[in-house]
Structures are given as C-alpha cells and as structure tokens.
Amino acid sequence: MQLQYLKSLLFFMVVANAASLFSQKNETVLVHGKVYDSYTREVVSAATVSVSGGSAGVITDERGEFSLMLPVNERVTVNLTHIGYYPYSFTHIPQKNAPMDLVIYFIPKDLNLEAVLITGNHFHSKFEEISNLAGVVEGVDLQKNLGLTLAATLKNETGLAIRSMGPAPARPVIRGLGGDRILFTEDGAKTADLSSTSPDHALTIEPFSITRADIIRGPRVLLFSPVTLGGVVNVVRHDIPVENFSGISAGAGSYYESANNGFLYGGRTELGTGPLVVQAGFTSRSSTNLRTPGGTLKNSFSSITGFSVGGSWVTEPGFMGYSYRSIDMEYGIPGGFVGSHPNGVRISVFRNVYSAKGSLNFDSGLLHNLTLHYSRSFYRHKEYERNDLIGAEFRIVDHYAYLNLEHHIFGFNEDGVIGLSGQLRDFEVGGFVFTPYSTSKNLALYFWQPFNYNGLSFEFSGRVNGDVITPRTTKKADIGIIRERDFITWSFSASMIYGLSESLFAGTNLSRSSRVPTIEELFSEGPHLAAYSYETGNPDLESESGLGYELFIYWRSKGLYALLNAYYYSLDGFILPRNTGRTNYQTFLPIYATSGEDANLTGFEFETEVEPFSGFTLSSRISYTSGSFAAGGALPQIPPLKLVFGANYRFGSGATIELSTETAMAQERTDSFESPTAGYTIVNSGIYQPFTLGRFTGLLSAGVDNLFDIEYRNHLSRVKSIMPEAGRNFRTTLRIYFH
Template identity: 25%
Template sequence: MKIERTLLASALLLAFHPAVRADDQEIINDGKIQQVVVTASPLRNGEGDQILTPAKVLAGDELRDKVGSSLGETLQNELGVSASAFGAGASRPIIRGMEGSRVKMLENGMATSDVSGLSNDHAVASEGAIARQIEILRGPAALLYGSGAIGGLVNVVNERIPTALEPKLTGQVETRLSTVDNGKDMSGTLDGSIGKIGLHLDGNARNTDDYQIPDLRVVNDPTSRMNRLPNSDTKERNIGIGGSYIDDWGYAGLSASHLTNFYGIPTDEGSHIDQRQNRYDFDSVVKNPLAGLESARVKAGYTDYHHAELDDGVPATLFSNKSFESRVELTHKPITSLGLHGTFGVQTENTHFSALSAAGGPDTVPVTHSTTQAAFLVEEWSQGPLRWNAGLRYENVDRKPVSNRERTFDLGSGSIGALWPFTKGYSAGATVSYAQRAPATEELYSGGPHDATLTFDVGDPNLQKEVSRNIELSLQKTSGLLRWRVNAYRNNVNNFIYGHIMDASFDEDGNPGGEFRQRLFQQAKAHVQGAEAEMTWNQIGMGWNGRVFADTSRGYLDDAGNLPLQPADRVGAAIGYRQPHWRAGLDWTHARGQDRLAAFETSTTPSYNQVNANVSYTQRLEHLDLTYFVTAKNLLNEDIRLATSLLKDIAPLPGRNVVFGVRAKF
C-alpha cells in the first residue's frame, strides 16, 4: 500500500514533506532487495540517516518475524528498548530506562488513550499483528507530540484511513500456531477503492493458554517447579474499518475500531483484566491550501476506554478513560531568504479518567478531568555543510479531580540539533533538548489499592513538574555494505517522579496490616545515561547478512540510589541469508546480570542468553504470494527474567516456542 505520510515522521524533526511511497521497508525486485524510504524526510533520507533523533522502523519481513502477543514482546530486542513483561497480555516498551507515561504510545500519530502508562499490568490498546509498521523514536519527543514523552515514542501505523487509492483489491491474511501456549492467531488487512473513495478493513483474533516455562516459577525455590505459568492466558479481538475521499487536493477520512482483550496477571492472586476500547478517528490533508503553505493537516480522535481488574472473576477496580484529541499541523514552504523549512501547529486533549473501587472501598484514582492545550513550531535549515533543526513547544495542562484539588501546569520545551556529514558516507550529530512534564493524574491523586500490583498507591497533589535536560551525540557510517552507528546520551531530570515502595502495608480498605504494600509517589533529582552501538552487513541485499549490537543504560537518583526496574546491559549478534524465495536467520542476545537495585528492590536478575531463529519460503502465484514460515524463540529454553519486570522473581518469560504460520498476500 502507498504511504502518503508516515505519521510519526513529524516527530523526527526532519519531516515536513507529506508525500512518500512504500510497500514495505524492503521489497524484492528482479532478484534484488531495494531499500524503501519510509519516513517523509524533505531530503528523502532513510532510517539510518536520522542522526538528530535516532529512530527505528519495523516493517515488512522484519516486523512479521518479531511480532508477539504484546508491543513489549515485539520490540524488546531493539536497540535501547526493553519491556515491562507483566505476563503475556501486558508488556509495554521501555526506552533507554524510561517507562510509564514518559514513553508515549501512539496509533497512527494519535495517542492510544489507554491507561498502560499508569501501571505495568495494563496492556497497550494497540495491536502489532495488523500493523504495517511500528516506529520507535528514542530520546526527547516533546515538541510535536507532548512534553510528557521525555523517554520516547512508539507509533503503531495501521493506516486505517487510506491516503492513496489502490487500483485493485489488495491485502493479506496470516495465521499462526504457537507451541509454548497452544496459541492460535489470525490477522488480516484488506484495502481497495471505489472511485475516489479508499476503503480499509483489518482484524485480529488471538487465543493463548497459560505458557510453558523452563523450570522454576519462583527464583531459587525448588518447590515452585511447574510446567506452565498460571494466569498467563490471553484472549484478544480487534477489528477496524476506515474510508477516505482522495483527490488531487489531498484526502479526508474517518475510521472506527473496537478492541476487547481478556488476559491473566501471573501473580499469586490470579487476577485477570477485561479490557475494552472503542476508537474513532478523523484525518485530512489539504495540499497548497494558502499562499506560502505546502499542506494543512487536521486530525481528531475520540477514545472510550474501560477495563476491569477481576479478583476470582469479580471486579475489584474499574478503570475508565474517555479522551478527545485534536491536532492542526501547517507546513510552510521554504523561506528562501532565511533557508527555513518547517511546520507549526496546535494540539488539544480533553480526558475524563478514573480508577474506582467496585466493592465500595477507597478509590484508586478519583474521577479527574484533564485538559491540555499546546502550540509547537519546528524548523530546519542548512548552513554550509551543517544541517540544523530547532523547535519550541508551549503546553498548558489542567487537572481537576472531584476533590477540587485542581492543579495547573505551564510547560515549555525546546530542542536544537546539528548534523555534520564530515566526509562521504560518514556523519556526526548532536542534539540538546529541554523538556518539562506535568505529573500524571495517578501521581497526583492516587489513594487506594491496586489489586494487580498488590500496592496501596498514595499520590501527592503538591508534586512539581519534571524538568529534563538531555544531550545526545551520534556518529555513523551510512553507505556501503558495512554500516554502523554509535549513540551516547545523558538525561538530567529535576523533580523526577517515582513510586517508592514502603515497608508499611494496608488492606483494601486502607487499614494497616493487610497484603497491599504502600507505594508513595515522591520526587528527587535523577540522571539517566547510556550508550548504544550497532554494526550491520548487507542488510538490504541478497545473500548473507549480519548484525552485532550492544546497549547499556543506567539511571540513579541523587542521594537515593538507583532508579527501579533498570534494564540490563546487553550484547547480541545475528546472521541471515536471503534469496528471492527463501529467507532464514539466527540471532543471539546476551544480557548481563542486573544488580543495580533501587533502595526498596530486594533481588538481582541473573544473566541469560536468548537465541531465536526463523526460516520462510515464498511461493509466488499469478496474483498471490504464499509465505510459509517457522519461527523459534528461546531455542535454548533458558530461564529468562527481565530486570525491567515487576514480576521478575515469580514470572519468567516463556520457554522454547516454535511458531508455525502461513501468510497470503494479494
């Protein structure tokens, strides 16, 4: 399918032209693989050229090989990315040691508006199995999509609103069977057009049982030996439909989707979460609307989200989030006299959020109405051999709970970066960013039990806004069969908000002495620093290819020790072979033991080796490509426990898993 614009491209600060075409990240043509640019850069740069905001785009065969039952599982081995791993149903990406609301989740460039940022047991309300591509932005992303995303962005692109007319009916259907959990997964997409109206349909259905684990459920507890992890089952359904009117002037379209997700929480209590979401979106682009403007884009979305946390099948806490978001983006034509080219716009968001007790006890989070208004400006220019970009964002956030402890925050953010191609095929870059984040609703107003995490959360309505200062340096080789890149970064955050687990415990009514450990939201000065390196060989050609990588990240608080749930240092390597019809790969990731614990953490995480493999064969028929594939994950059947998981002591990742599947593309 043609992509008129990759929706996260604006956030990459280089994205100001609306037209770019791609069928996949890589396509096969006359026996050769050609790289297709998937980000709408004015210089038509590929993913590897984006030094100022290092990004990763998963698409095509690479995405299909890595897709899992959650976004965290799908992305957990990407450079600088780990996962929260709260069972098979809920695993959220963690970027450079930042988690929760500091990592913004988008679908087609608009907020998912779920509550996955509140707690690791809440699933992201977006499905990777029907995604055309998944885009990762590592580093501050305050300017265009919100000052709160100081850790980064993940954007799931499913193109429910068509941006180009298909000359004939196209689509794909895929089915998978997995051994580790008796899983069954079927997904599909369909695109077509009637006259000047583009149409889209997609859907996904997944059923999995409790997954198998290598040996012990609880670390160093021989009595916990078992074959399967209890309450790790999932049942998910997702359907979406969209249409748009497309002409030479641009397009305008609507989409609607419905998601249901029922999954287990593998704690001793055996909780389940019943998640439901209805989503409606509008998107339009008008080319050359006024003198001096290249394009005008208007987007709006309404989301009605609910989930219930079930204790023995009975609702304990009811979460609700109703959200309306709007965006206007205006891209101006190049100002020749100044050499400027950029975009400016406004964004609004209006939400009603609550986490209420279903049993008459204290509410976890009271009903809170939040409004956000923001304006942003990003510009790009060249000066001699240097390419520059800079941007500003102003944002006002107002949070008003029923308790009338209203808080208002004025937030300012800015960024400036430069890229220096100092010789052919080599580039160096640097960015400096300043971002402010308003405390989330739960950080301000929590005051009740959270069954899935067994914590009694207590917010602080007097919390101050976070202030982040970030610097990043990059160096890379961008041409030839052998390519590489190195990134180093440091992020200093004043008033960093974190949940401190106390020794005190309460029952579900707030009385002392129960099973819920008290979690207080506090603030301190924090530092996160790290580095990433990657080297690839022949990533877009036939024959043999390879990759080696390493990443490390460390976060700590002034006078208060390490940040909790910090990722382990990793190294890895991969080798593959590609022909027009056959494709195979083998990859290995080694994670070191993680003993840098927060003051209230009690157990270290052992090292592990994860080995995955895949092989596929594509049979090309007249109007149909049939791909038969086998993917093996955790071939060594290792006991893998992620340092970033709250359940690392009691819930290992799945054991050896072989996935058999077939995909039909037409």
C-alpha cells in the same frame, strides 16, 4: 557625456544582474539513488526516474542505481516508475553543495499498498536516513519478529526493554524510561488507555494489524509529546486511507507460538472506486498459560478481538475520511508472590475510537499542507478478584484533536511544521480504588523545523503545554489536600549532523524536557489489587523537567552501516512510585509512594550491520543505561546491559535463514527493596520465504526462540520471583496478499 556614462553603467548593471540570475537559476546539484524491491530487498533495474515538467528521465542500471541533476533552490517533484511496481513520487528543494543519496523501496504491484510490507521512503537528510535505519520496523522485519504483543514484537530494537507483569500487559521501555514518558500513537494520534500508569495495564495496540512501527526520538518527538527524553512509538495502519487506488485488494494471515498455545489470525480488505476508498479489518487472538523451564505461569492467559472500518474521499488536493476501531481484551495477572491473590486477577478491557481526518495540499510557495484530526475514545477497564467481584474499575472518555500546518514561511530550505493540539479526558474509577473522579485538560502549541546549510543538517523544535487537572471535589486527605492543579511547561530540542567524509557523520542533540504528573500520581490513595500494591499519590507534586545531551557517530558505506550514541540526562523532580518497604496491614499489600526526586541517566547504544559478501549479513546491537538518584543510590527498574548478535543468509528465491543470540548482563545496581537479577544468554533461529502464486503474494516464516530452553528472568518483570520467562518457543507466521 555624463548622461551617456549613466546609461552605459545602467545597461552594464542590468546585464550583470541578468547573468547572475541566469547563473543561479541554472546551478544544479547531483542526486544519486538506489532502488530496491520492498518485498525481496533485491535491486530494481530498468526503472524510469524523471522530474515533473522536465526533460526525459534516466533509467536505473543493473545495480538499481541512478544519477540525476536537479536545479538548486527550486521545488521539484521526482517520479519513479516501473511496469512491475506502483509509481512513487516525492517533492524536494535541492541545496547547493548538498548532494543527495536516496534509498527508495518500490512496492510490487502484486501487493496492496496499504496492507503490505513497506511503504516507499526517501531521505531528505541524514536525520531521516538514521531514523529509517535505526528507528523503523516494517516489512519482512516486522513480520518475522512478530509476537503476541507490540512489546514482544519490538523487544530486540536498540535501546528497548520490556516491562511486564505476565505476558499480556508487557510494555516497551526506552533507555530505562517508561510510563507516559513513552508515548504510543496510532497513525499519529495518541492512544487513550491506561497502560502507562501501572504494570498490570495492557497496551491496547494489536501488532498483527499494523504496517509499520516508527520509534521517534529527537526534535520530532515534540510534535506529539513534551517529553523529549523518552520517545514516541507510532504504529501505522491507515485506518483512514490516504492514497487513492482502483480495484480491490485484501490481506490475511495467522500466527502461532507454542510456549502458550498462542494463536492469532486476521485480515483486511480495501476497495477503491473513483475518489472513494474504503477498508475493513479484524484480528482475533487467544493464548493459554505460559510454559517456562520452571513450570507453568498460572493465570497468564489472554484473548483479544479487534475490528476496524474506515473510508476516505481522496482527490488530488487532499483527502477527508472517517474510521472506527475497537478492541476487546481479557487477560490474567499471575498470583503466587507477596501481596498477590493466590489465583491471580482477571482483567477485562474494552476500547473504541471514532476518528475523523482531513488533509489539504496548497499550491503555494509558503503553505504546503494543512492536516486536521479529531478522535473520541472510550476506554473501560475492570479487574476481577473473583468471577463475581470487581476489585477495581476505570473508565475514560478522551477527546483529542490536532491541527498541523506544513509550511515554508520562514525561508528555510526544508518544509517545517507548526501545530496546535488539545485533549480533554474524563477519568472515573470504581471498586476498591479511591482515586477521585477527575478531569484533565491539555492545550499545546508546537513547531518543528529542519534545514541544511553547507553540509550541515539541522533540526530544532519547541513545544509549550498548558495542563489543568481538576478533581470532582476538593478535600483534605491523608496524603494532602486534593485540589485542582494547573501547569505551564515548555520543551525544546535541537539536533545537528555534520559530514566528516562521504561515509562518516557526527552529530549532537540538546534537549529540554518537561512532564506533568498524572491523575494517579497526584491523587491515588488506596489498594490497586491487580498491581498487588497499595498506592499513595502526592497532590503537591510539581512538574518534572530534564536536560538531555547526546552525541552520535554514524557510518554508512556499501555493505556497512554503524551508529553509536552516548547520552546523559539530568532530571529535576523525576516522578516515580517507589516501594517503601512498608505494608498496609488492612490489605497486606506493599506500599508504593509517589515522589519527585532529582536523578540522572547515562548510557550508550551501538548498532551495526555488515554484508561481507552478497546474501550474508552480520549484525549487532548493544544497549546500556545506568540510572542514579542525585542524592545517591540506584534508580529502580533500570534494564541491564543487553547485547543482540545476528547472522542471516539469503539463498534461492529470496529465502533467508538467520541465527541470533540475546544476552543480558546481571543487574545488581538496584533500588531499596528491589531484587537483583542474574544475567543470561539465549539463542534464537528462524527462516522465512516470500512467495508469489499468480495474483497472490505472501510470506511464510518459522522460528524458535530460546532454542536451548534456558531458564532466565527479565529484570523488569514483576513476576520474576515466582517464574522465569518463556522456555523453548516455536513460532510460525503466514501472510498472504491479493490485488
């Protein structure tokens, strides 16, 4: 009897477990999506949406929308196809009680996948959605805002300002933070130049050749940099092709602006046969002195030539490839103010990069992808006081590598990344600069992990850095003992978003940031003639650290999105060069001394876009940062409150006309020996039209910046005392693609 009871109990348990497993296996979650044409931004109907290995798919309706049921906790691959567009696929693990809303952009077959406007994207989480809406510049938006520099192209993005010393060396500043707190990367690899060290050093990224610019903040920053309080600007070009295709495609274009007779042209072609894909591209740019309402800014010319070539062997398991890129530039630094040369300084820069990259996909439940990258960069920078006299010369040889593993090891319901990176940099100077020849080494271990739980989206990341900075010789100098310095630093960041309703979301970010001083901040001692300063470093500097707190609210519904951020940064040992008010009378240059001071930054950002009726859109962006030393007084070089309002109307066959205003309030909170700046409002306008002619597709745009020729000054400009910003500026862009 007892044996019979045990048999019955065992049978019941087996059946119950089987039923439970069957029930879990058949649980599903609803996925809703909307498909757009990446070029015209119109919805795409009659597209097929299916799951690999599943039953027949669904079709997008006349609004471009679809709904699909996907199994919970199973890795599925969703495929989207349409006769007029390139197919698109993505892999995801749906979660219980976590419905997905996707926004997917199809690439028209008339356009080349690599040279074109937008890459398809989908949102695994609200983090990705917010990042794509507020932190990505691509497609039509990238082309219609194109400028001669990357800073000019991104200038109206929320939270960004421009640090400049003339048009050519302009560089973006995010939330009042500049220098190497803002890292620039190309296809995920660090850009090896000196643009972060001085306002006269230009960024060696030419914007005409890029497909997309990602402004990365939050936990993902730690995949690239230990400075969580700044950000990463990653430009995407795919010099090493990562997608396979057959045939030939090409793109070409030109850009002109009247304020400096700036003209830029370039092109790229790509050939695919079997698993082999090769590409080659070039750009050329030239501009004369900048015209302003106050006159001509002398010695503000620039010229750039860029070239790239690359190839990749692409198969189903992954790819491996190699590329070469070079840029040769020459530009002027204006003169005419205290400490400057009467006629300014001419700067010549050359950089080349050899890169190798491979990626391997794994058919495994734990390991999904392995990516290995290596690049070797050479950078040479010369500053001429006269045609025959070099005042300063810098030379860098940089080796950089990273290994990233995309995994599912820890059981979270989203893939994470574990990585290792290393960098070796040889830094050599010449001319009248007295920074010693030095070598810096860096080794970093990092991770990033997103996951979702019951309507909550989480991301967290960490990074440990080891840095050694070694001068060629140890010696006693006026600034202290020049010697080897080593640093161990760590950073951490965590973000959370919670859905308060179907449209309203709230979130927070907590982060711990770290940064080591640069070679120049430690060891500089002498004149920097192009920057018109006498710079003194501090070999006793410790690493900089900071805590960041951020709250944000996000709303998205049909025809409306809005994002509000408020942040507070507390910085220990904030490293910065400050004007001491003293003059070195051997060179008659103002002395800038580097120190580490406790400081804090507070600010907010708001952006919104609303479509009151079809084809008409209103937008606004507001950015504000306030910076103070803990001991009292304002931080230097903090941008004022900035407001950008815009309206655009789409009509006819995709043509769009737009009108915008850019307003900056007066900046009167300044550091000692820093001058205040008056506020201003300028008006900009533009029109752009996509077109198709047989197998050619393109975009033609025209615009006017500073429509009423207003005289205004940028608070972060080192030459604002002698000349205002550009006057009325007519711009035209033409891009054509062939496939």
